[in-house]
Amino acid sequence: MLIDPCELSPSYVRSIAPYQPGKPISELAREMGLDEAGIVKLASNENPRGIGQRTRAAIEAAIGGARYPDGNGFELKQALSARYGLDPSSIVLGNGSNDVLELVALAFLGPGRAAVLSEHAFAVYPLATQARGARAIVVPAKNYGHDLETMAKAIDDETYVAWIANPNNPTGTLARPDEIEAFLRRVPERVIVVLDEAYNEYLTPDLRANSAKWIKRHPNLVITRTFSKAYGLAGLRVGFALAHSSVADVMNRVRQPFNVNSIALAAARAALDDMEFVARSYAENLQGLKQLEEGARRLGLDFIPSHANFLTLRVGKASEIYKRLLRRSVIVRPVGGAYGLPEHLRVTIGTPQENDKFLAALAASLKE
Numbered sequence: 001m002l003i004d005p006c007e008l009s010p011s012y013v014r015s016i017a018p019y020q021p022g023k024p025i026s027e028l029a030r031e032m033g034l035d036e037a038g039i040v041k042l043a044s045n046e047n048p049r050g051i052g053q054r055t056r057a058a059i060e061a062a063i064g065g066a067r068y069p070d071g072n073g074f075e076l077k078q079a080l081s082a083r084y085g086l087d088p089s090s091i092v093l094g095n096g097s098n099d100v101l102e103l104v105a106l107a108f109l110g111p112g113r114a115a116v117l118s119e120h121a122f123a124v125y126p127l128a129t130q131a132r133g134a135r136a137i138v139v140p141a142k143n144y145g146h147d148l149e150t151m152a153k154a155i156d157d158e159t160y161v162a163w164i165a166n167p168n169n170p171t172g173t174l175a176r177p178d179e180i181e182a183f184l185r186r187v188p189e190r191v192i193v194v195l196d197e198a199y200n201e202y203l204t205p206d207l208r209a210n211s212a213k214w215i216k217r218h219p220n221l222v223i224t225r226t227f228s229k230a231y232g233l234a235g236l237r238v239g240f241a242l243a244h245s246s247v248a249d250v251m252n253r254v255r256q257p258f259n260v261n262s263i264a265l266a267a268a269r270a271a272l273d274d275m276e277f278v279a280r281s282y283a284e285n286l287q288g289l290k291q292l293e294e295g296a297r298r299l300g301l302d303f304i305p306s307h308a309n310f311l312t313l314r315v316g317k318a319s320e321i322y323k324r325l326l327r328r329s330v331i332v333r334p335v336g337g338a339y340g341l342p343e344h345l346r347v348t349i350g351t352p353q354e355n356d357k358f359l360a361a362l363a364a365s366l367k368e
């Protein structure tokens with residue numbers, strides 16, 4: 001073979017370091033000969049409550065699949081439109097919110113363009129930027145969170161996208177609504193500001209903003225949301241963007257025609273109305289967060305105060321502690337590498353029993 005087929009891909013694609021997802025339970029069971037039932041996975045910020053009863057019923061009713069789904073997601077968009085007070089033409093549905101983030105990159109980035117993002121920000125932002133051949137401008141974090149003032153200053157003539165995770169993953173940090181609004185007033189209209197609110201439902205009411213209403217004043221704002229976290233549908237992959245209709249229009253042009261499958265559409269439609277499920281997810285998450293914070297304090301560990309469904313703890317030699325936890329059937333997420341936090345581990349808030357198991361395994365792993 002004279003040529004490695006990989007070399008045919010543009011250099012900016014070849015230099016991408018693949019996204020490292022949380023280790024699947026089945027993989028750990030295979031690798032270590034462990035019983036799947038005994039494994040606790042707190043590595044991907046999934047909802048420990050599983051899927052709600054009403055949503056499960058909607059999924060069962062939607063089973064079929066011989067026909068293509070409604071590529072425009074009419075019913076889900078109608079419901080989202082009523083919820084957020086925006087026209088359906090302002091909504092873009094995605095195969096998870098990850099998909100809509102990619103659509104922003106596809107629609108607005110390319111070689112010769114740049115996107116600004118924060119150090120320790122969600123890993124998909126640099127990946128999606130690089131995959132388009134665009135340049136990532138990475139701004140140092142402030143107290144582990146986004147330094148919005150410095151991000152605004154870092155915008156240059158080639159910058160077309162600003163990525164903001166609020167709360168951020170993996171740090172759980174939050175920029176207050178007034179800080180986001182100040183950022184929106186400051187950035188050039190040409191820059192699409194992506195406000196990724198994947199963990200919004202976990203915010204305490206005093207910290208929640210009606211960000212959808214900012215779109216009218218700032219047509220360059222794209223808000224992304226997901227059904228993967230508080231709604232409990234991570235495995236079904238549904239997310240959406242709220243944006244000015246002309247921004248949504250261009251994102252829809254680069255979208256696969258049937259990017260959200262029919263079962264996922266039906267599940268999301270039902271989950272959106274199950275307010276009780278979301279309220280319980282919120283309340284249980286706050287309890288679990290307290291449980292993990294108290295456990296970390298007992299072990300003398302620092303943590304980054306979190307506004308989401310995970311806590312990022314400073315454990316020292318994180319890659320070693322991660323492996324010791326695996327041997328104790330507990331999967332968490334190392335956040336060295338692309339996230340730049342080699343001394344930390346991110347742990348998703350689980351059920352009270354899962355949290356206890358993690359804390360006991362952590363105590364033993366730290367002593368080992």
Ligand SMILES: Cc1ncc(COP(=O)(O)O)c(C=O)c1O
Binds near residue numbers: 045167234238
């Ligand atoms: C900040 C943030 N945005 C987006 C996503 C993507 O989630 P999904 O594609 O499941 O909606 C995640 C997933 O963990 C996340 O942490």
